[in-house]
Amino acid sequence: MKKAIVGLFFSLLTFSSFAQPCPQTEASLLGDWVSTAKEGAPFEVMSIENGPAGKLFSSWLHDAPDLMDAQWAYEGCVLRITHNYDTRWVTELKVVSASKTTLVLREHLADGTITRKFRYRRPSKS
Numbered sequence: 001m002k003k004a005i006v007g008l009f010f011s012l013l014t015f016s017s018f019a020q021p022c023p024q025t026e027a028s029l030l031g032d033w034v035s036t037a038k039e040g041a042p043f044e045v046m047s048i049e050n051g052p053a054g055k056l057f058s059s060w061l062h063d064a065p066d067l068m069d070a071q072w073a074y075e076g077c078v079l080r081i082t083h084n085y086d087t088r089w090v091t092e093l094k095v096v097s098a099s100k101t102t103l104v105l106r107e108h109l110a111d112g113t114i115t116r117k118f119r120y121r122r123p124s125k126s
Contacts, residue, residue, distance in 0.1 A: 022077035026050070028098040029074060033120035041118045042091060042107070048072060048079075057081050078108050093118075 029048050035041035043059040043066070050056075057072040058065070073080045074095075083089040092108040096117065103120040 022095070024077065024095045024098040026074045028100075029079065029095065029103065032123050033103050034123045036119045036121055040116070041120075042093065042105075043067075045123070046120070079105070 030050055032045070032047045033043075034045050035043065044062070045060040047056075047058045049058075053069075055072045057067070057070040059067045067081075067083065070084055071082045073082075077095050079093045079095055081091045081093075092110075093105040094108040096104040096106055098104070101122050105118045105120070107115040107118075109115065
């Protein structure tokens with residue numbers, strides 16, 4: 001019995017020490033997104049790009065530029081956005097799901113707390 005408990009404990013410890021893979025790929029985040037919330041979303045409209053200029057993030061609020069050409073990284077299902085001019089300004093968003101048409105994010109606070117959920121969709125084609 002004691003060996004079984006020790007074995008189970010070791011298995012759990014070993015299993016939990018490996019990072020779980022994130023089902024959403026970096027490529028699924030790329031492009032333009034519009035918040036479906038009436039208010040409260042971290043970004044009203046955003047663009048996530050990976051091109052010759054690097055990994056750039058831009059956002060707009062009421063059709064006016066808000067955050068332009070910030071840097072972004074994606075690791076462990078967390079989208080991390082860092083302002084170009086002040087690297088202390090960081091937003092972390094947990095990617096809950098991503099499809100061709102919908103992106104669902106949660107705030108990922110510095111203390112590890114994950115809070116409100118935000119849904120984004122691709123913009124309508126004009």
